[in-house]
Amino acid sequence: MIVVTGATGNIGRPLTRALAEAGEQVTAVSRHAAEVPDGVRHQVADLARPETLPLAGAKALFLLLSGDLHAVGADPADVVRRAVAEGVRRVVLLSTLGVRTRPFGATRIAMSALEDVVRESGADWAILRPGGFASNALWWAESVRANRVVAAPFGDTGVPILDPADIAEVAAACLTDDRHDGAVLELTGPEVITPREQTAVIAAALGEPVRFHELTRAEAKAGMEQLMPGALADDTLDILSSPTPDELRVSPDVQAVLGRAPRSFADWAARNVEAFR
Numbered sequence: 388m389i390v391v392t393g394a395t396g397n398i399g400r401p402l403t404r405a406l407a408e409a410g411e412q413v414t415a416v417s418r419h420a421a422e423v424p425d426g427v428r429h430q431v432a433d434l435a436r437p438e439t440l441p442l443a444g445a446k447a448l449f450l451l452l453s454g455d456l457h458a459v460g461a462d463p464a465d466v467v468r469r470a471v472a473e474g475v476r477r478v479v480l481l482s483t484l485g486v487r488t489r490p491f492g493a494t495r496i497a498m499s500a501l502e503d504v505v506r507e508s509g510a511d512w513a514i515l516r517p518g519g520f521a522s523n524a525l526w527w528a529e530s531v532r533a534n535r536v537v538a539a540p541f542g543d544t545g546v547p548i549l550d551p552a553d554i555a556e557v558a559a560a561c562l563t564d565d566r567h568d569g570a571v572l573e574l575t576g577p578e579v580i581t582p583r584e585q586t587a588v589i590a591a592a593l594g595e596p597v598r599f600h601e602l603t604r605a606e607a608k609a610g611m612e613q614l615m616p617g618a619l620a621d622d623t624l625d626i627l628s629s630p631t632p633d634e635l636r637v638s639p640d641v642q643a644v645l646g647r648a649p650r651s652f653a654d655w656a657a658r659n660v661e662a663f664r
Contacts, residue, residue, distance in 0.1 A: 388446060389406055389563075390448045390449070390475075391414070394415030395421040397520065397551040398558070401555035405556060405559045406563070408424075409563065411563065413427045414427070414428045414429070415429045417429070418431065418434075428441075437469040442470050442475060445470070447475060447477040447478070447562045447563075448470045448479070449558055449562060450466060450470075450478060450479070471509055477562065479515065480501065480505045480512070480513075482501075482502055483516055483517065484573055485498075486499045489622075494619070502514055511568040513571075513572065514571045514572070515554060515557060515561070515574060516571065519546045521655040522550075522551050523548070524656070528663050531597055536599070536600055537597060537598070539601070539602060540627060542581060542601040544581060544582075545580045546627075546630050547577065547580070547637045548585075549576045549641075550649065550652075552658075553574065553650055554574055556645055557640075560645070573638040574638060575638045576650070576651065576652065577648050577651055579637070582599065586598075592657050592660040593660060593663055
């Protein structure tokens with residue numbers, strides 16, 4: 388059995404489906420009740436309480452840090468320790484590219500420490516470090532539906548954003564194939580793409596014009612603070628405004644694992660166009 392945490396999100400959902408279609412026994416874990424593919428077991432669990440996780444009999448664990456693992460008093464290392472104590476033989480951790488490119492932020496320091504826990508756990512392991520996600524464009528969906536406009540800062544500064552479906556496929560490979568044991572994989576999309584270019588791609592998918600409106604940094608931060616702490620908003624805006632050379636690099640790791648190039652933003656937009664109609 389393979390346990391997938393965050394199983395109803397942009398990565399966990401396609402990962403659960405891919406594993407089930409490959410004939411694996413899967414337990415999908417999320418904080419709330421949810422629909423899962425046929426043949427998949429679902430369990431509600433609080434990852435801040437590792438004892439609620441259905442780990443007995445599991446051979447592998449996909450660990451995605453959700454909000455409850457960042458709560459006061461929560462220790463995600465407890466999840467790894469409990470998994471190994473329950474007999475889990477392989478752990479695949481979803482980390483972040485920022486562990487290497489911007490190692491001094493509080494959340495990245497904590498993630499780096501968790502990477503070390505996974506490495507030293509005694510289980511086989513793989514660590515996935517994705518960059519920016521194509522699905523972040525869903526933040527614009529409401530304004531595109533209502534006004535056919537994308538409002539974002541730094542319109543002509545881009546990074547090689549990644550389709551979450553590619554993360555899911557890489558995770559599935561790491562969970563089921565020992566050739567990837569001990570790998571630290573940096574995952575990016577196939578090309579650097581700016582917010583203005585993403586807007587044009589969404590417009591093409593819709594078959595209708597979509598206007599791009601460039602926000603100031605202050606305007607963008609005010610909107611982001613409705614969803615996240617101000618310090619995290621500033622951290623995100625620092626990356627979006629001034630990506631480092633390593634954050635602009637197109638990684639070969641998706642190609643190396645999957646035997647094909649990463650999906651483009653146009654691929655993602657075509658599959659998700661209904662969100663913008």
